Amino acid sequence: MGRFLLRRLLQAVVVALGAISLVFVVVRVVPGDPATLILGPDASAGQLASVRADFGLDQPLWRQYLTHMAGVLHGDLGDSWRLGGSAVSSTLDRFPATLALAALALLITVAIGFPLGMLGARKPGGARDLLISTGSLVGQAVPSFWLGIVLILLFARQLNWLPSTSDGGAAALILPSVTLALPFIGWLARLVRNGALEESAKDYARTARAKGAGERTVMYAHVARNIAVPVVTVLGLLMGNFIANAVIIEVVFSWPGLGSLMVDAITNRDYAVVEAAIVTITLSYIVLNLLVDVLYVVLDPRLTPENA
Amino acid sequence: MTATTSPLSTAPVLEPARPRAHWRHRVPARVWAASAVLALFVLAALVGPLLLPYDPVATALPDRLLAPGAHTADGGIAWLGTDQVGRDLLANMLAGSRISLIVALATVVIGGAAGLLVGLVSGYFGGWIDTVLSRIGDVQLAFPSILLAILIAGVLGPSVANIVITLAVTRWVVFARVARASALATRDLDFVASAQVLGAGHARILIRHVLPSCWQPLLVAATVQIGLTMVAEASLSFLGLGIPADATSWGATVSAGRDYLGSAWWISTVPALALAAVVTSVGLIGDAFRDVADPRAQL
Numbered sequence: 001m002g003r004f005l006l007r008r009l010l011q012a013v014v015v016a017l018g019a020i021s022l023v024f025v026v027v028r029v030v031p032g033d034p035a036t037l038i039l040g041p042d043a044s045a046g047q048l049a050s051v052r053a054d055f056g057l058d059q060p061l062w063r064q065y066l067t068h069m070a071g072v073l074h075g076d077l078g079d080s081w082r083l084g085g086s087a088v089s090s091t092l093d094r095f096p097a098t099l100a101l102a103a104l105a106l107l108i109t110v111a112i113g114f115p116l117g118m119l120g121a122r123k124p125g126g127a128r129d130l131l132i133s134t135g136s137l138v139g140q141a142v143p144s145f146w147l148g149i150v151l152i153l154l155f156a157r158q159l160n161w162l163p164s165t166s167d168g169g170a171a172a173l174i175l176p177s178v179t180l181a182l183p184f185i186g187w188l189a190r191l192v193r194n195g196a197l198e199e200s201a202k203d204y205a206r207t208a209r210a211k212g213a214g215e216r217t218v219m220y221a222h223v224a225r226n227i228a229v230p231v232v233t234v235l236g237l238l239m240g241n242f243i244a245n246a247v248i249i250e251v252v253f254s255w256p257g258l259g260s261l262m263v264d265a266i267t268n269r270d271y272a273v274v275e276a277a278i279v280t281i282t283l284s285y286i287v288l289n290l291l292v293d294v295l296y297v298v299l300d301p302r303l304t305p306e307n308a
Numbered sequence: 309m310t311a312t313t314s315p316l317s318t319a320p321v322l323e324p325a326r327p328r329a330h331w332r333h334r335v336p337a338r339v340w341a342a343s344a345v346l347a348l349f350v351l352a353a354l355v356g357p358l359l360l361p362y363d364p365v366a367t368a369l370p371d372r373l374l375a376p377g378a379h380t381a382d383g384g385i386a387w388l389g390t391d392q393v394g395r396d397l398l399a400n401m402l403a404g405s406r407i408s409l410i411v412a413l414a415t416v417v418i419g420g421a422a423g424l425l426v427g428l429v430s431g432y433f434g435g436w437i438d439t440v441l442s443r444i445g446d447v448q449l450a451f452p453s454i455l456l457a458i459l460i461a462g463v464l465g466p467s468v469a470n471i472v473i474t475l476a477v478t479r480w481v482v483f484a485r486v487a488r489a490s491a492l493a494t495r496d497l498d499f500v501a502s503a504q505v506l507g508a509g510h511a512r513i514l515i516r517h518v519l520p521s522c523w524q525p526l527l528v529a530a531t532v533q534i535g536l537t538m539v540a541e542a543s544l545s546f547l548g549l550g551i552p553a554d555a556t557s558w559g560a561t562v563s564a565g566r567d568y569l570g571s572a573w574w575i576s577t578v579p580a581l582a583l584a585a586v587v588t589s590v591g592l593i594g595d596a597f598r599d600v601a602d603p604r605a606q607l
Contacts, residue, residue, distance in 0.1 A: 011446075014443075015446055015447050015450045016450070018443070018444075018446075018447030018450070019447055019450050019451055022447060022448070022451070022456075023459065026459055026460055026463055027459075027463060134338070137588050137591045137592060137595075138584060138588050140587075140591070141535065141539070141583070141584045141585075141586075141587035141588040141591060142580065142583075142584040143539060143542050143543065143546070143559070143562065143580050143583055143584065144543075145542075145543065145546045145559075145562065145563075146562050146576060146577070146580035149562075149566055149569055149576060150569075150577075153569050153570060153573075157570060240452065241452065243452075244452025244454055244455050245452075245454060247454060247455065247458060248454070248543050248546070248547065251547060262458070263458070263547055266458065266459070266462035266463075266549070267462070267548070267549075274459065274462070278451075278455055278459060281452065281455055282450060282451055282452075282455070285450060285451070285452055286450050289450075
């Protein structure tokens with residue numbers, strides 16, 4: 001287990017460094033000159049040069065890269081020229097709001113998607129099953145940003161039940177996390193349904209039926225436990241997806257999280273913040289993937305670290 | 309419902325095999341419906357803008373925020389209503405459908421070609437080339453694709469070509485994985501060995517013997533990606549990072565109609581529903597393709 005962990009950890013570090021380098025490359029091939037953007041078109045050549053020196057933009061690219069990577073290792077991604085102060089700290093300030101959104105979305109997805117999937121597996125090809133599988137396709141096809149707008153209109157403006165944006169209260173979390181969760185409920189339901197169908201054809205389920213267990217007992221006492229393993233492991237992936245997809249939803253709901261910070265920073269070419277936000281999201285994505293790998297081995301005793 | 313998935317099971321008492329055998333030969337009605345929606349979409353994208361041209365800078369203030377079916381000042385009928393500056397929503401939708409189609413097809417063709425090339429080389433040759441290419445793919449997959457798209461699109465600035473570049477860059481890995489898996493499975497088969505013995509070079513083997521095995525899984529992947537690309541384009545345009553201001557896209561129209569949802573729901577809703585219908589149809593057809601390609605996946 002130790003060696004397996006170490007190997008996966010090393011892989012994760014390599015991937016993380018690669019991802020950070022990729023962000024650097026994308027940002028530095030930018031056509032516009034950041035110094036001009038900061039100072040505006042009227043700045044003198046001297047002012048531009050001093051800003052370039054401040055931000056290290058006058059250095060050759062490879063040296064900028066080394067400085068950048070050294071900074072990353074120290075948790076320093078430079079200062080935000082727009083917000084002032086360190087880009088990393090303004091990013092981390094916003095991160096909890098995004099995490100809360102993603103966590104509630106995860107809870108909603110599992111609480112609804114799992115039972116729906118089990119329901120669909122009871123009668124494959126039946127009316128309910130078709131409804132669920134078509135619903136999951138439609139759910140993933142409806143643009144989530146539009147869904148968010150409709151929910152705001154319905155529950156915030158018309159019915160006045162829930163706040164449409166952050167007011168500090170917990171109720172404000174509901175609309176954005178429902179918007180985030182909705183496309184994935186059907187996705188999870190389909191996964192659970194297919195898993196349950198596969199499991200219910202296995203020998204242990206047949207044995208349980210032969211011993212006279214009712215269909216309900218077979219599905220919920222025997223099958224459900226066995227599909228819990230793959231389901232638990234996709235939860236990590238879902239969480240990562242939610243954190244990433246929150247970018248768009250946060251813009252719709254003016255939610256004070258990482259995503260709206262990042263979109264703001266991109267439109268203002270505040271690249272230190274953009275990099276800090278992307279690095280934060282990507283790192284949490286990688287960590288979640290790592291957790292999933294480990295969890296898989298822990299949960300399923302048949303898998304050893306060698307064959308995982 | 310016992311053992312419906314096991315190919316060895318003989319349980320005709322509880323679940324007659326008839327409906328399943330039927331399905332495999334007949335195309336289900338919903339796939340026909342999806343094909344019809346898709347055909348309509350392609351038709352709208354091809355000829356729609358010719359019949360009903362869209363002028364992005366036109367304004368007709370007397371006609372602003374007209375409901376669907378209302379009469380405009382010049383006597384015409386705005387079948388889908390008008391937007392906040394009086395432009396006809398139907399013309400807007402038709403112009404947007406063309407953008408959606410162009411972006412989706414161009415992305416899948418460019419990303420697919422790049423991925424196919426990388427995947428073939430990677431899977432067929434193996435060794436260090438495979439290791440390097442696969443690691444690059446891993447690094448990219450470590451990114452949530454929407455983040456990478458936002459970053460690249462934000463850096464490049466809004467334009468149709470830039471969206472295609474952005475989305476192709478974020479999608480090629482998927483195609484590379486699929487092509488690699490097929491190439492890997494094919495290269496050790498006897499007919500490849502025979503071709504080698506007969507003196508065929510790598511290029512000939514790749515093109516004549518390995519490539520044909522990649523088409524089917526690649527087609528399935530491409531169908532799925534067309535739907536995802538359309539949603540991604542709409543999302544980027546919604547954020548103002550996709551389509552430039554002098555063009556139109558369904559995502560941009562949803563965004564423009566945001567402030568009028570209370571008084572003129574159609575501006576945001578019509579393009580969103582159109583997008584949902586087309587993407588669902590693509591998904592249904594993708595599922596049908598997958599069932600044909602791999603009958604075991606059909607449950």
